[in-house]
Amino acid sequence: AYGYEIVQTLIVDIVPDEHVKRAMNEINAAARLRVAANEKAEAEKILQIKRAEGEAESKYLSGL
DSSP states (O other): OOSOOOOOOOOOOOOOOHHHHHHHHHHHHHHHHHHHHHHHHHHHHHHHHHHHHHHHHHHHHHHO
8 A cells, every 4th residue: 555656767877797797898899890800891991902903004005
């Protein structure tokens, strides 16, 4: 008959266990490393293509 009934509450700050925080940070770091590796591979690919195009142009011009 007496007391409170909490219908809705706003959670403003969650403090997970230190082990959970560490695991989440490792997951985020792994994702960033994966993206960085993909970007580096794409840059290497572009460099190789440009190098090959330059070499082909050089051979073409030396043939003329």
